[in-house]
Amino acid sequence: MEATRTQQTVSPQIKISDSEWEVMRVLWTLGSADAQEITSLLGERMDWKLATVKTLLGRLVKKAAVTTETAGKKFRYFPAVSEEETIQSATENLFSHVCAKKMGATIADLIAESTLTQADLELIKEALAAKVPVAKIACNCIPGQCECSEHQKTTK
Template identity: 60%
Template sequence: MNTLMEPIKISDSEWEVMRVVWTKGKTDAKTINDLLSSSKGWKLATTKTLLGRLVKKDVLQTEQAGKKFVYSAKVTEEQTVRSATENIFSHICAKKVGSTIADMLEKAELTQEDIDSIEAILAEKVPVAEIACNCIPGQCICKEESNGGKAI
């Protein structure tokens, strides 16, 4: 698997295709389409278009097997999820990351194993005294509040 350092940015539909590829390991367009067409209403051409985009984005590789192409992932599901999470956090104030994680946990269904894993991570976490706002003035209220409520 590729160890990309660049952010992995894929659309919701591309996620659907990638989930099949991650599950199958190696697969062709028809197999992917057969699995997704009933729930997504896609035609084979749609699936092939999405596969082409994923190859262009360098997250899928392709090899020819007879008359068809076989696709396999160049990035892991874990890498892609981590990149998506980092992307979400890069779009919010650093001071809101903790409350965003708490909100995500509140909404998520978790097994006892999940909870134990999260608690173990939290037990090891060393809190910082303060988190600095990383926003441009006007993007959040932190800088507005620290300026006596006046816009900077």
């Protein structure tokens, strides 16, 4: 029987849940897998059953993060987005929720909390050396959302 593969249009901003991330990590590592393979890899650590993995795969297909290939009754799943694209999307999503004036502190916290190799530190140093600073950053929060002086009410 000939295999058929379904493809969907990939969304530029794919938001996936923590559980979906775990499934995607398996697919990015293996290149493709069926639900049973994913369950055997994640089942014990995540305490997931086959039905849970199939539900997560269905959501990922709907989000166009995963494509499927069928051969008879068996489905094989393939990542439709790269790990790099998904990390970029998640990073953009995270930073869209952070006050622009707190971006530097947030990045510093991420670095402080991360386990990094010397190569990672060199990469960060290179990125910082290439970065051109701006004189001032305008707050992008709604009034009352942050404590910056731009949003402080003045009473006379």
